[in-house]
Amino acid sequence: xxxxxxxxxxxxxxxxxxxxxxxxxxxxxxxxxxxxxxxxxxxxxxxxxxxxxxxxxxxxxxxxxxxxxxxxxxxxxxxxxxxxxxxxxxxxxxxxxxxxxxxxxxxxxxxxxxxxxxxxxxxxxxxxxxxxxxxxxxxxxxxxxxxxxxxxxxxxxxxxxxxxxxxxxxxxxxxxxxxxxxxxxxxxxxxxxxxxxxxxxxxxxxxxxxxxxxxxxxxxxxxxxxxxxxxxxxxxxxxxxxxxxxxxxxxxxxxxxxxxxxxxxxxxxxxxxxxxxxxxxxxxxxxxxxxxxxxxxxxxxxxxxxxxxxxxxxxxxxxxxxxxxxxxxxxxxx
Amino acid sequence: xxxxxxxxxxxxxxxxxxxxxxxxxxxxxxxxxxxxxxxxxxxxxxxxxxxxxxxxxxxxxxxxxxxxxxxxxxxxxxxxxxxxxxxxxxxxxxxxxxxxxxxxxxxxxxxxxxxxxxxxxxxxxxxxxxxxxxxxxxxxxxxxxxxxxxxxxxxxxxxxxxxxxxxxxxxxxxxxxxxxxxxxxxxxxxxxxxxxxxxxxxxxxxxxxxxxxxxxxxxxxxxxxxxxxxxxxx
Numbered sequence: 032x033x034x035x036x037x038x039x040x041x042x043x044x045x046x047x048x049x050x051x052x053x054x055x056x057x058x059x060x061x062x063x064x065x066x067x068x069x070x071x072x073x074x075x076x077x078x079x080x081x082x083x084x085x086x087x088x089x090x091x092x093x094x095x096x097x098x099x100x101x102x103x104x105x106x107x108x109x110x111x112x113x114x115x116x117x118x119x120x121x122x123x124x125x126x127x128x129x130x131x132x133x134x135x136x137x138x139x140x141x142x143x144x145x146x147x148x149x150x151x152x153x154x155x156x157x158x159x160x161x162x163x164x165x166x167x168x169x170x171x172x173x174x175x176x177x178x179x180x181x182x183x184x185x186x187x188x189x190x191x192x193x194x195x196x197x198x199x200x201x202x203x204x205x206x207x208x209x210x211x212x213x214x215x216x217x218x219x220x221x222x223x224x225x226x227x228x229x230x231x232x233x234x235x236x237x238x239x240x241x242x243x244x245x246x247x248x249x250x251x252x253x254x255x256x257x258x259x260x261x262x263x264x265x266x267x268x269x270x271x272x273x274x275x276x277x278x279x280x281x282x283x284x285x286x287x288x289x290x291x292x293x294x295x296x297x298x299x300x301x302x303x304x305x306x307x308x309x310x311x312x313x314x315x316x317x318x319x320x321x322x323x324x325x326x327x328x329x330x331x332x333x334x335x336x337x338x339x340x341x342x343x344x345x346x347x348x349x350x351x352x353x354x355x356x357x358x359x360x361x362x363x364x365x
Numbered sequence: 366x367x368x369x370x371x372x373x374x375x376x377x378x379x380x381x382x383x384x385x386x387x388x389x390x391x392x393x394x395x396x397x398x399x400x401x402x403x404x405x406x407x408x409x410x411x412x413x414x415x416x417x418x419x420x421x422x423x424x425x426x427x428x429x430x431x432x433x434x435x436x437x438x439x440x441x442x443x444x445x446x447x448x449x450x451x452x453x454x455x456x457x458x459x460x461x462x463x464x465x466x467x468x469x470x471x472x473x474x475x476x477x478x479x480x481x482x483x484x485x486x487x488x489x490x491x492x493x494x495x496x497x498x499x500x501x502x503x504x505x506x507x508x509x510x511x512x513x514x515x516x517x518x519x520x521x522x523x524x525x526x527x528x529x530x531x532x533x534x535x536x537x538x539x540x541x542x543x544x545x546x547x548x549x550x551x552x553x554x555x556x557x558x559x560x561x562x563x564x565x566x567x568x569x570x571x572x573x574x575x576x577x578x579x580x581x582x583x584x585x586x587x588x589x590x591x592x593x594x595x596x597x598x599x
Contacts, residue, residue: 089587111501111503111504112491131490132490133490134507148506150507150510151473151474153404183463186461188471189473229470303584
């Protein structure tokens with residue numbers, strides 16, 4: 032009896048020490064303020080080749096920044112309301128934005144020119160996501176009007192409108208294989224839809240959150256879906272059958288955004304509880320935690336996870352640069 | 366010469382089926398028709414005109430679901446969707462279909478504004494910056510829908526009502542909101558709407574139906590005073 036108790040203590044001690052060593056020795060980031068919007072920053076998105084990232088804000092603008100420098104390159108103006116979400120196209124040439132002014136807009140990343148104004152939603156647009164194929168011909172959008180719309184970028188035409196959510200839809204993600212999109216809603220569900228032009232009913236309805244689901248995202252192999260909610264929970268789903276793989280309390284306040292790393296396992300989360308956290312979702316194990324002292328609306332990271340980016344409530348855009356790395360092979364994108 | 370003829374014939378044979386397929390392909394337009402104020406589905410006649418102003422389709426939306434469905438339309442073409450219903454303002458939208466060689470259904474939801482005295486239409490975007498009374502750059506694009514609306518309904522007069530950004534000095538609020546309403550009035554006049562159809566009203570207190578958010582409700586929001594277009598006479 033006594034032997035087994037001692038043995039258990041030894042096992043626990045080894046586990047705790049090995050875990051804490053992983054956090055303290057392998058991952059350490061230094062935070063810096065890269066720049067500022069005139070109001071709260073609602074979204075951040077890193078492009079495919081890690082050379083730029085974009086941010087959008089309540090100040091109605093979008094800013095494009097260089098990587099790894101974090102230097103502001105240009106400001107895109109045109110929206111007549113808060114810009115809630117942005118997404119680079121798979122070929123990095125275009126940027127889509129969704130706004131309080133009920134429009135989705137398409138921008139030329141290189142020139143900053145506004146190429147299209149897509150009108151059709153009947154309430155503020157909350158989520159946008161470009162198809163991630165080389166042609167980048169489609170954009171998906173979600174809105175407080177409870178619908179999900181798929182747009183043909185070249186013609187500006189709505190390809191289809193998907194209905195089924197019973198409350199406003201918050202965010203949308205395109206799978207990297209291009210076959211499906213997933214949407215998160217205040218109705219506490221995630222719906223998975225086909226991107227073909229014929230199917231209008233959802234392929235799956237994922238139930239597991241007990242609060243409005245704020246964001247949803249596919250892993251790069253399109254095998255997993257991650258989502259977060261307003262109670263601070265993160266759920267990892269099997270994209271093939273919609274089953275919950277992991278569910279854990281990640282934050283103590285609204286967790287507006289999560290981002291997958293390229294290993295399809297590591298997850299970055301940001302919350303209004305001021306924390307940015309990196310997770311190994313297979314545990315889940317907390318890999319890194321930073322208190323930025325300000326609410327975080329959105330997060331993203333570069334391919335090798337050497338830079339984490341936080342879009343903050345105080346209008347700042349913060350870069351967390353890795354200062355101590357040990358053979359990290361993580362690759363990350365939103 | 367004979368060889369050239371054969372080459373031309375082969376080319377025609379190769380290209381013809383594809384051209385034929387494109388010419389034969391039809392696409393459909395579907396969506397829901399909603400009352401812009403109640404957001405409830407409505408049953409109305411939806412007419413579709415081609416670029417030569419010829420009516421090519423007339424369908425009725427389902428009164429229970431609001432769903433309409435028009436088919437036999439051509440890919441690569443631009444159409445105007447018009448709705449003329451007694452209890453609603455005349456409205457139209459332009460839809461361009463992408464080219465495709467296989468059948469596709471495209472969507473366009475339509476919201477109709479009731480033709481009823483007192484109907485309040487909230488501007489769906491922020492036409493003014495905080496504490497400012499000049500129209501923001503880009504407003505003209507989104508206000509175009511309202512220009513079309515009032516040009517298409519010549520018997521309708523309307524009032525522009527503006528509310529302030531915050532609870533503050535009543536005199537300053539009244540001054541700001543009157544200036545905003547006048548900015549909008551001048552914009553409509555400059556774009557061909559008769560001056561005698563438009564009246565204005567400022568306010569010294571914030572919008573009771575859409576007050577500035579406070580506490581947790583203000584997270585992730587930037588409030589500026591609302592503007593309404595209210596139908597007065599028709």
